[in-house]
Amino acid sequence: MTLPDDFIKYTRQLMGDRMWQTLEAGLAGEPPVSVRLNPFKCNPDVADIACGDGMVPWCANGRYLKRRPNFTFDPLMHAGVYYVQDASSMFLERVLRRYVADKPVRVLDLCAAPGGKSTLARSVLPEGSLLFCNEPVHGRAMVLAENVQKLGHEDVVVTNSYPADYGKSGLVFDVVIADVPCSGEGMFRKDEGAREEWSLNGVEKCRRLQRSIVQDVWNCLRPGGLLIYSTCTFNVGENEENVRYVADELGADVLPVDTDVSWGITGSLLEGFDAPVYRFLPGLTRGEGLFMAVLRKHGEDCGVSEKKGGKKADKTRAGAKKHAVTLKDNGWIDGFEDYNVRLCDGFYRAVHRWWSDIYDVADKRLRVIHAGITVGEVRGKDVVPAQSLLLSRAFRKEAFPCVELEHTEAVAFLRREAVPLPGSVPRGPVVMTYRGCPIGFQKNIGNRANNLYPAEWKIKSTYVPADDCDIIVRGKDDDCLVR
Structure with missing residues (x-):
């Protein structure tokens, strides 16, 4: 791997020779592979993971794999039974369980695509919470919406807006997750493009953009609310300096998160700034590069998210x-x-x-x-x-006839091919399942079936895997896998 000269010079000076050598060796190694089980669709206590390599210590549903399988051909991934996510990013669960645990909250994930942190957040937030997840870029927002729907929780809103739009919306949140666009140093071993595009000038542009994003949504965060700030980069300009700016200029306290020394998380690298921050470095931590800090906005706690029961009278809009x-x-x-x-x-x-x-x-x-x-x-x-x-977890599967598919049939269905139905299946919509988990609808019209799987979600590869590509091979006693 060829790293930019300016990156090497800056990062070595920032970290010192010993930490730099550890990071350099980590960036040259193979990145770990991890998945996160969806508790709304899978029982994590009984799921047996193929090629499993232990639990992610800061995430109850996170699992490491010994190798990277071809996830594309696992129907359970498409059904949302699990999500492929870097282990470092799962540290968000540790933060939410520390500070958001006992009552419903209203949460905004501001720069949310492709949806890893959003789906993780929704899986650990208290019931009665409402999650908004947003992505300004339309194409990425559609991917976010797809992954949120696969999660299956009904109390989520996906938007395609700019941070400034939220600032003007009048909506207020208890928690804002700002995984802001960054220079991408933490992705160097996965993304050659990130290495080629990196520059010191780019770091400075990102630093300014990140501040403007937080400024745009600061009014959306209630007094006493939490800002969870994160990047996938190493430098202090985009990390500690911005955290200090938010704390000093906008008004917030930086909060600690309980960790274990064995996890290899690094604290602040900015001289004179000893606030609790959390930096994940390849070679020291088992995951990709990540920086995270938790800040509580100054002001009296005035929670906005109490769940209120709606009127039983029908408020269905005209036209619906x-x-x-x-x-x-x-x-x-x-x-x-x-x-x-x-x-x-x-x-x-x-x-x-x-x-x-x-x-x-x-x-x-x-x-x-x-x-x-x-x-x-x-x-x-x-x-x-x-x-x-x-x-959706609220879906009543018994409302439709169901047809269980074998692996090759399920992959064909996910390619949006029509799968033959048994003659006993009645006409109309039919739920296609794989290992008991719904993966899509077909419409039986008698002499043939129409595949109703969303065209934009389909598997585009024509490769036919020789073996099943299941990541979750079975549940305990071969049951209880799918909720």
């Missing part, structure tokens, strides 16, 4: 009433009476009553691309059930 009774009678969603229905661009969204008013504000002032559960698409007089519905 046409099919609302049908959706309820079909029994597609558990507890349908607890949701309000919204018709958006030909799709029905179901959002919990207790945050419907918040959704309405967001829908007016931000670009919402996903919220709650997308129940179905209006096609003529019918409503075609949506992939978001099938992936």
Whole structure:
């Protein structure tokens, strides 16, 4: 690996020869592979991981693998049973469990694509919490929405807006996660492009951009609220200097997080700044490069996120009433009476009553691309059930006939090929499952079946794996794998 000369000079001077040599050796090695199990779809206590190599110590559902398999051909990954994520990024769980544990909160993940930190956050937040996750770049926002839907939790909103839009929205949050764009030094061993594009000038541009992003959303964070600031880079300009700026200029205290010395996490490298910060360095920690700090905004704690019960009266918007009774009678969603229905661009969204008013504000002032559960698409007089519905933990699988697929059939289905159905299957939507887990819909029209899997989500590779590519090989006693 060829590292930029200026990076070597700067980082060696910052860290000293001994730490630099450890980092240099770590960057030259193979990056560890890790996955995080989805507790809404998988029982982590009984899941047996193929080629497993231990638990991620700061994340209860994180697992290391001995090698990197071909995840593309594992249907359970596409179903959201697990998420492929670098172990260092899973440190967010340690922070949330330390400071957000006993009551519902309203959280904004500001720069969220592709969705690793968002899906992790939603999996550990208290029930009754509401998560907004945002990505300014449209293409990346669509990937974020896909991964959030695969997680399956209904109390999530995905937006495609700028930080300044949030600053003007009037929405207020208990926690803001700012995994800000950075110079990407922590990705050097995975991404040749990051090495080629790096420059000292680029570091300075990132440092200024990161400050402006935090400034744009500072009014969205309530007094006493938490800012979780992170980058995937090593230098102090984008890390400690920005944390100090937020603390001194915007008004915040830097908070500690309990760690274990065996994890190899490094503290502050900025002379004269001894606040608790957490730097993950390849060669010292088992993961990629990451920096994280937790700050509490000055001011009296005035929590904004108490869950309020919505009125039982039907608040379904005009235009959505046409099919609302049908959706309820079909029994597609558990507890349908607890949701309000919204018709958006030909799709029905179901959002919990207790945050419907918040959704309405967001829908007016931000670009919402996903919220709650997308129940179905209006096609003529019918409503075609949506992939978001099938992936939701509130989905009632028994509302549709189901067909279990073998691995090769499941991969073909995920390529958006039509999979033959047994003659006994009735006409209409059919749930296709793999190892009992729903992966998509087909519509049986009698002489053939139409594959309804989202075209933008399909497996594009035509390669046919010789063996099953399952990461979760079985549950204890070969059951309890899928919730």
